[in-house]
Amino acid sequence: MATGLKDMVVSPFCIMFLVLFAAPAARTGCPEENCHRHGPLIRFPFRLKNSHPDCGYPGFDLSCASTNETVLELPESVKLFVSKIDYKSQKLHAYDPNRCLPKHLQHLNLSASLFQFGYEYLEDFTVFSCSAEESRMWSRYDMSCADSDPDRRFIVLNSHSSISDSPSLLSCGKQYNVSLVPHQMLYYPKGDLIFNWSTPNCTKCEAEGKLCKLKHSAEPEIECSDIPKQHRGATMRKKIIVTGTALGSSFLGLVIAVIYYVHRSDKAEKNNQKRIKEFLEDYKALKPxxxxxxxxxxxxxxxxxxxxxxxxxxxxxxxxxxxxxxxxxxxxxxxxxxxxxxxxxxxxxxxxxxxxxxxxxxxxxxxxxxxxxxYLPKNSLQKFISSADNKNNFLGWKKLQAIALGIAKGIEYLHQGCDQRILHFDIKPHNILLDDNLNPKISDFGMAKLCSKDQSAVSMTAARGTMGYIAPEVYSRNFGNVSHKSDVYSFGVLVLEMVGGRKNVEVAAENACQIYFPEWIYNLLERGEDLRIHIEEEGDANIAKKLAIVGLWCIQWHPVQRPSMKVVVQMLEGGENLTIPPNPFASTSSGTKRTNATLPGRRPPQELDVISELE
Missing domain, CATH: 3.30.200.20 (Phosphorylase Kinase; domain 1)
Incomplete structure (x- = not known):
């Protein structure tokens, strides 16, 4: 009896649904479609390939797989299945048919696509192929589904990985680099990737409850139009039917939830008010x-x-x-x-x-x-370190000098302004955050060590810091003791990156040899030549030269030759007549300096013999 009653209720509903909604779709000429009744709804700006060519926006073609999944095809033949389309926020969720997003890492380039990654933070990665045993040391990212050789495994290293967190790469071979992709591809290889689109922008039409469609013109322009009365009526009837059905099936649960909410809300509100009051008192008192x-x-x-x-x-x-x-x-x-x-x-x-x-x-x-x-809204300094010729992100030389001075004052405070000296050990652009006014703030003290102000050396059990910013003595005591001068070295590398941006390698036309940027700058300064850096305003050349000289003083190989941060602050605040430091790139193996070399080379890192130290 119950089954028969259910059939009598459902069947008329299905008939009514088809009658109400088939007609409006036919009237509009651009029907809403899907590949499967449970699949995402396909409507403007999307359309199914080879159907209704005047309905979708150029580049927003979808197709149906043999399994009735909705297929999104991206450049370089990357095909993903679509799980959800949010037309109001203009976001699309897609996943790999084999649930292995990492295999698309090398080819997922959206530069030629109308879609962008729907994530605020994108990263650069390098992919290595390592022995199966070597890869066991690496567990941060899951590339296992992309492996094809049982004896080799893929591992991924991101651009700001710590040396203490990276495996040995001696048995590994570099495969390829990828830029500006979300790390979610590697953390959740079976999950969805989120894409968004900005063109066409139908958010206004969606917010007003109107149809978004193409204008009848040669250019792909859009317009909002009112939904036909018949369509509005059908939509309203649909909402009433769906809402009534949902309320009927969940009424009892709703009543229980309301009773529970009323019972708990008063107590929860009092607790929340108490916690907010306590927090505000701590916040005003600068107490964590x-x-x-x-x-x-x-x-x-x-x-x-x-x-x-x-x-x-x-x-x-x-x-x-x-x-x-x-x-x-x-x-x-x-x-x-x-x-x-x-x-x-x-x-x-x-x-x-x-x-x-x-x-x-x-x-x-x-x-x-x-x-x-x-919260610092401008993100990290890394975002703004680029070639001075790139006007999109370049901040200007006066602002760069102010940022360098602010960082120097922050490090000087850590070294001299606290009861105990604080050694940061991870000064780098990623750890310099910027507020609304682009004032720098040092962050991330996970590697910091405390010592007394009169302590001239710090013992360490292992190197700490980020590759490229670590002082030589942190690798090897052959260059001196680890001390506050190790932070000075990292600061020097950061300042030279601010001067040269990402242009850390130049190529000579005659033999295409790579030149280490800081040494190239040193040779230009020593010969009194122009720094060959983009200059716009009067006085910018002096600022660029000052920053370069300060950076070169800070990256002297031996700690005793580096200035303290107090002296660095004085150099940045004044320093119009700074002297060029000794050449930090002179070869120790030949016993001669190469300051006039046309193509200077960087000291090979293999020359640093790492020795252990005891706490």
């Missing part, structure tokens, strides 16, 4: 607040807005109130024994300086650990 993991999830809206990912944790955007935005770094619980977490909380809790990022709070809830910082 301790949060629970439930607080962290609420602050980040269930980790919805990803800002970036590093060696020790993932950073999300969060909100403590309408006025206070924060960046929440959730640490990887599998790394270390909590030393990085203790370092950062203990160090940051006692630091209050305009050029050091402020620790707002922390979470130590069981094995879950997180750090809550002030």
């Amino acid at each position: 607040t301790r949060f629970t993991y439930a607080d962290i999830k609420r602050i980040t809206n269930q980790f919805m807005n990803l800002l970036g990912e590093g060696a020790y944790g993932t950073v999300y955007k969060g909100k403590l109130s309408n006025e206070i935005l924060v960046a929440v770094k959730v640490l990887k619980s599998s790394i270390g024994n909590g030393e990085e977490f203790i370092n950062e909380v203990g160090t940051m809790g006692r630091i209050h300086h305009v050029n050091v990022v402020r620790l707002v709070g922390f979470c130590a809830d069981g094995f879950r650990r997180a750090l809550v910082y002030e």
